[in-house]
Amino acid sequence: MSAGGVLPRLEPARVAAEWEPAGATTVRAIFAPHPPHPRAVTQPSEHRQSARTVHIGVYHRPNRALRQREVCAMEQRRLAMAVTGAGGTRMARYVLSALVRDDRVGHVDLMVSANGRKLLAHEFGGAETDDPVSTLLGGQSPKVACWDPDREPAGPPSSGSYPFWGMVVVPCALGALARIAQGQANTLIERAADVCLKERHRLVLCVRETPFNLIHLRNMTQVTEAGAVVYPMIPTYYNVPQTVDQMFEEFTARLLGFLGLDQTDYYVWDVPGTAAHRERVGQR
Numbered sequence: 001m002s003a004g005g006v007l008p009r010l011e012p013a014r015v016a017a018e019w020e021p022a023g024a025t026t027v028r029a030i031f032a033p034h035p036p037h038p039r040a041v042t043q044p045s046e047h048r049q050s051a052r053t054v055h056i057g058v059y060h061r062p063n064r065a066l067r068q069r070e071v072c073a074m075e076q077r078r079l080a081m082a083v084t085g086a087g088g089t090r091m092a093r094y095v096l097s098a099l100v101r102d103d104r105v106g107h108v109d110l111m112v113s114a115n116g117r118k119l120l121a122h123e124f125g126g127a128e129t130d131d132p133v134s135t136l137l138g139g140q141s142p143k144v145a146c147w148d149p150d151r152e153p154a155g156p157p158s159s160g161s162y163p164f165w166g167m168v169v170v171p172c173a174l175g176a177l178a179r180i181a182q183g184q185a186n187t188l189i190e191r192a193a194d195v196c197l198k199e200r201h202r203l204v205l206c207v208r209e210t211p212f213n214l215i216h217l218r219n220m221t222q223v224t225e226a227g228a229v230v231y232p233m234i235p236t237y238y239n240v241p242q243t244v245d246q247m248f249e250e251f252t253a254r255l256l257g258f259l260g261l262d263q264t265d266y267y268v269w270d271v272p273g274t275a276a277h278r279e280r281v282g283q284r
C-alpha cells in the first residue's frame, strides 16, 4: 500500500459495511481522496487521487447510523509521535524513520516541544528553528505531518474523535512525564497524551533520565496506573551490540514490535536463526 498521510473519509452513500461475525475488526469500505490538513506545519506532499476499496480498522460499532453518517476510519495505522526535551533525540530519528518505512503505518503526527527542538539542535548540530522532519528524516515524507505543540494546541490528536491508534513519546523528558501524569493538557503533546489515556489508546513513554528520584518514580507509577506504558530508553545488552547504531536499531525494533508492528530483524533470545542474532552475536 502506498504511504497515506491523509485522513481518509468515507462517502456516506458509498459505505458498504460487511461486518464479519462475532468480534469482527475489519470492514470493507470505499475511500474517497481527502486533502491534506490545512493547518499542518508540514504538509503531506501526496494524497490519493482516486477512490478505491480497502480493508480498514473500525472505530464505530455497527449501528443504525453507520450508513447515514460520515465515518472516519483508517486502512493503515495512524500514530502520534512526540519528541520532548531529553537527551537521545537520535532515537527519535530511528523510530520516525522506521515508522515511515513501515507499510502498516499510514500517517504520523509529529510534535516536537520547544525543548525538544533545543535538543535536536544540540545533538544534530543545527538550529532550533530547523524543520524537525528534515532534521529527523533528512527530508520530507508524505506520511508525516508536523505540529508545533505550543502554537497548535488544537492539532488533530487533541481530540478523542481523531482516529489515531496511539502515541509514542521518544525521548520523553521526566518533566513532560510529570505533566502527563498530572493531566495537564496545555500543549498538543500533553493533550494528545491525555486523549490517549481517556480513549484507551496506547501511550508509550520512552523516558530518558538516570538516576530516577522519588518524584519520577511516583509519576511513572501514576501514568502506568492510568494506562500508559513507561518504556525507558534502556538498551539491550544480551545481543552484544558492537556499535551505538546497533543499540538504537535494536531498541527501535523492540519498540515497534511493542507497538504491534512486529519486526523481523531483532535479537530473539536463544533463537540463533534471526539475522540480528547471526550478525551481532556472530561477531564476537
Ligand SMILES: Cc1cc2nc3c(=O)[nH]c(=O)nc-3n(C[C@H](O)[C@H](O)[C@H](O)COP(=O)(O)O)c2cc1C
Residues within 6 Å of the ligand: 083, 084, 085, 086, 087, 113, 114, 115, 116, 118, 119, 172, 173, 174, 175, 176, 189, 208, 209
Ligand atoms: C539541554 C537539556 C537537556 C535535558 N535533558 C534531559 C534529559 O535527558 N532527561 C530529562 O528528563 N529532562 C531533560 N531536560 C529537561 C527537560 O527538557 C524539561 O523537563 C522539559 O520541561 C521537558 O518537557 P518539554 O520538552 O515538553 O518542554 C533537559 C533540558 C535541557 C535544556
